[in-house]
Amino acid sequence: MSSVEVSRSLLLKACVAVGLSETGAEPIRIGENALWRLPHGIVARISRPGQSVAAGRELAVARWLRDCGVPAVRPLDHLREPLDVDGSPVTFWHELPPHRPGTAADIAPLLRRLHELPVPALPLGSLDPFVRLAARIDGAVTLEDTQRQWLRDRLADLQAEWLSLPPGLAASVIHGDAWRGNVAVTATTTYLLDFERTSLGPPEWDLTATAVGYGTFGTVSDSEYTAYCEAYGADVMTWAGYAVLRDVRELRVTCFALQHAAADPARHRTEAHYRLACLKGEHGPRPWGWSAVS
Structure with a gap:
């Protein structure tokens, strides 16, 4: 299987586990970490195997920055911890509005x-x-x-x-x-x-x-x-x-x-x-x- 196919398989399992639709999911970036665009303005992030602690820290930091008033990408509120899918942690985020890369x-x-x-x-x-x-x-x-x-x-x-x-x-x-x-x-x-x-x-x-x-x-x-x-x-x-x-x-x-x-x-x-x-x-x-x- 290609890296995209492997990532899509993990994505499907994650979406089923949390009750989100993966219909029409589109890859944003497939690398060491994979990002997928889901329906309803949601982005799934699939991290490398063994990175559950780092993924949990990402969620905590993003919520802390929100509380401090620092604009940052925002995780879904009801999914507080990374989801383990075959050893790979998966987190879910709100998609940003249309944007350009920063300088x-x-x-x-x-x-x-x-x-x-x-x-x-x-x-x-x-x-x-x-x-x-x-x-x-x-x-x-x-x-x-x-x-x-x-x-x-x-x-x-x-x-x-x-x-x-x-x-x-x-x-x-x-x-x-x-x-x-x-x-x-x-x-x-x-x-x-x-x-x-x-x-x-x-x-x-x-x-x-x-x-x-x-x-x-x-x-x-x-x-x-x-x-x-x-x-x-x-x-x-x-x-x-x-x-x-x-x-x-x-x-x-x-x-x-x-x-x-x-x-x-x-x-x-x-x-x-x-x-x-x-x-x-x-x-x-x-x-x-x-x-x-x-």
Whole structure:
């Protein structure tokens, strides 16, 4: 069965279990997580197997943000917990009105509001910026042994540097994956989306996502980055610890590309290995013009 067929089978079981119609269901996105549009303005999200705790946290964070007056995608009120379907957690959400993707300047005010909120009594856990990296390095079958060892050494170096970051902004609730794709802009409201990685940690981690888009990928323009910093009220690239957070994010997105290259070398090997070569200093200074991997 294809990934779409597998996801549709899970969706059908979930809808039957909660009494929702899946007639005419349309896939919005099928990836590590799958999103399906259902009748009556409902969206089903099917998460990866074993992610029930994260899915429950997403629901709790979304309801907390609603209570705090922060515009965010909203789960169905009567389905309080994720539904387990063959090991995959399924959650149900209200579909947003017609919207466009966000920009860097759109996400910045929402991040500032989020970072200023009092820490709630929710089991958020602390940020782990290195989650799954070792496994992705070990599973990257397109690597040579010397390349794999270089990545292992780089990971170890960054783990040590993370422990000695200089003082920065006060720790807060952070989004965890704060790029412009996790914002939706309607005619009247800008909404924050996707709370899978929400946790407690340094606000600079959220800010670094757009800074890396600007300084590493080259996908955020000078004017966009200036507007982003003005909207938030700070430029993370001027912080003494920025280089460490940047390097961690660059390692993360390189390992993400290597994971995709392992599954589909024809599509993703070139980009993944180009990213690795950049990290090793083989393509000069940033920005490196990395392409999106999905």
